[in-house]
Amino acid sequence: MGVGAxxxxxxxAERALEGALAGWLGVRVGEVRGALAGEVVHARAGGLPLRIEPTGSRGFFDAGGFVLAHGEAPGAGEAARALRARLGGRASEPVAAALAAYWEAARAPTRGRREALDGARAAALFAGEGALLAPWVDAFAAHYGRPLGLWWPERGEAGRPSLAFPDVAPEQSVFLRAPAVFANDARGRAYLADLGYGVDAGGKIAIVPLPADFARRRAALGQRGGFDARLVPAPVALFSGRRWLRDLAGGVLPINLYGRRAYALTRRPRALSTRLHPTFVRKWHTHFHALGHDMSLHALGWHRIGVAAREALLAEARRTLGLGLRARRAAARAAIFFEERLTRTCAELWMELDAPDAFEARFDAALPTLLAALRDALAGR
Structure with a gap:
């Protein structure tokens, strides 16, 4: 599996920091163990606990039982005294420089600029997908009075922006809430950015790549499992479980988007219905956020399912499509399984993991239970 920029x-930067800490403390690099989360460094180096934060010109901080790296502070404790005795006043500037470089690398994935997006810009910028995006982009802005955004990363792949959803309805979130591995871990945040995703101020993964860009990024990282997504024109607001399952059985997650005619026909009914009852407010909120929801909860949530596990799930989907007259009802049940049960299982696994690479093995362990649940659903049990 490859590693992104x-x-x-x-x-x-982690390796350089470990080397600087080892040299400063007079221990082997292998004796430095850290938990680096972007803002705070927790480490054990040469048997001593360290806590380092980016405060002050020296870049060191002492709290409680952690070592005091520079200067004096009350309550430093036995570990701090042991460190001072070991160092004998040895300068820590190389560590400070390595820390500064580490924090710069750790924060870079979260930095970028946001600009408003309209339909004409979407059509010009996103070749192949822009024509499908444009009507939805303009209708979103008209519906909410706030435009969708483009997210241009400060670093990374030039000319490859992602979509940034404004927080127009905090009470009805349709996005994956960022698990700790993506919210608090420097490597996890970097991994997420390399896939084109980002976390908003509310902790939701509401910055998402478009399907074609997501596929390119995954291919560059050597990821062969999971599901690719694809934008699909939807002339009417009718959901077909059988059609959705047919696309999914081919390994593709379909994301439906209206065209301009559909938005024109629904403009007045939409405005009236959303004034009449909250149910319609939620319905249209779900509609306008379907792309973000599918790319966040589904495409990202499923993206590290291994090839063998994916094929086992899709074999059941294909079997469902071959049931003849019984296929319609079975397809609806299968669609619910993929939309709800599979997605919930993946989200729960992500919440428990320390690193993205651990997902596939954990999912494989859960696969027999998932397959049994899918077969029960298809049988109507």
Whole structure:
């Protein structure tokens, strides 16, 4: 599995920091163990606990039982005294420089600029997908009075912006809430940015790549499992479980988008219905956020399912499509399984993991239970 540019920069900075700490403390690099989360460094180096934060010109901080790296502070404790005795006043500037480089690499994936997006800009910028996006982009802005955004990363792949959703309805979130591995871990945030995703101020993964860009990024990282997504023109607001399952059985997650005619026909009914009852407010909120929801909860949530596990799930989907007259009802049940049960299982696994690479093995362990649940659903049990 490959490593993207952001994650590679973080890993390189981690190694440099470990080397600087080892040299400063007079221990082997192998004796430095850290938990690096972007803002705080927790480490054990040569048997001593360290906590380092980016405060002050020296870049060191002492709290409680952690070592005091520079200067004096009350309550430093036995570990701080042991460190001072070991160092004998040895200068820590190389560590400070390595820390500054590490924090720069750790924060870079979260930095970028946001600009408003309209339909004409979408059509010009996103070749192949822009024509499908444009009507939805303009209708979103008209519906909410706030435009969708483009997210241009400060670093990373030039000319490859992602979509940034404004927080127009905090009470009805349709996005994946960022698990700790993506919210608090420097490598995890870098990995997420290398896939084109980002976390908003509310902790939701509401910055998402478009399907074609997501596929390119995954291919560059050597990821062969999971599902690719695809934008699909939807002339009417009718959901077909059988059609959705047919696309999914081919390994593709379909994301439906209206055209301009559909938005023109629904403009007045939409405005009236959303004034009449909250149910319609939620319905249209779900509609306008379907792309973000599918790319966040589904495409990202499923993206590290291994090839063998994916094929086992899709074999059941294909079997469902071959049931003849019984296929319609079975397809609806299968669609619910993929939309709800599979997605919930993946989200729960992501919440528990310390690193993205651990997902596939954990999912494989859960696969027999998932397959049994899918077969029960198809049988109507």
């Amino acid at each position: 952001h994650e590679a920069a973080v890993r390189e």
